[in-house]
Amino acid sequence: MNPVRSVAGGAYPWGAKNVDTDVIIPAHWLKTITRAGLGRGAFETVRAQPGNIFDDPAYAGSPILIAGDNFGCGSSREHAAWALADMGVRAVIAPSFSDIFSGNAFKNGIVAVVLPQPAVDRLIAVAREQPITIDLETMTVTTPFQDRFVFELDAFRRQCLMEGLDEVGLTLARDTAISKFEHEVADHRPWLQRESGYAGIAVEGAGRT
Known part of the structure; x- marks a missing residue:
């Protein structure tokens, strides 16, 4: 706006x-x-x-x-x-x-x-x-x-x-902070990355009891 x-x-x-x-x-x-x-x-x-x-x-x-x-x-x-x-x-x-x-x-x-x-x-x-x-x-x-x-x-x-700044503008204004957070999550919790989509979760969970 x-x-x-x-x-x-x-x-x-x-x-x-x-x-x-x-x-x-x-x-x-x-x-x-x-x-x-x-x-x-x-x-x-x-x-x-x-x-x-x-x-x-x-x-x-x-x-x-x-x-x-x-x-x-x-x-x-x-x-x-x-x-x-x-x-x-x-x-x-x-x-x-x-x-x-x-x-x-x-x-x-x-x-x-x-x-x-x-x-x-x-x-x-x-x-x-x-x-x-x-x-x-x-x-x-x-x-x-x-x-x-x-x-x-x-x-x-x-x-x-x-x-x-509307709601979209506010989000875009925080693009740097959002990207930084995403990279930190990727570094500290790599298991959250879904390289193969939901199939990756299914494979990771296979064999668990």
Whole structure:
């Protein structure tokens, strides 16, 4: 995934509470085998309402979504994070998140920023006309009006986001250590080496009682 050091730009000033994953991406979109295109189904039921915020040209393509308490509750579908990423959302600001959604967002390069309700209310007001900046270096959310809100983020998740490391990337980053361990195992436990596959085990065990 791409490194995320900051997310800046417009924000959807939504603020809705208890938004579950079925609202983020309805179940009938889960039949797809690819992440591409899921953005079209994001917030489908909300978009069915006239004058909804997600189809407002003023916020089109915004990389930030400002939501209410308990965002991402409900089922554990990772498609919710996929849909947000596909529609261009790189960060969500809310007073709280479902633990599972927060984990899925992190794995897909989406920053989940937790701020108290008064700060969220202020950002919603600002976002109606002005951009917002989320900086992972300083762990702050700022506005053109000199608002500055400090947030916390797990140190490991912050590092992974800033370096663009997903689970595959983390494994590859440890390639040297993994190779060293494999060589040490081969030196100290040569009987674990299966030069002939499972047949080798069968031969080695033959004649035992």
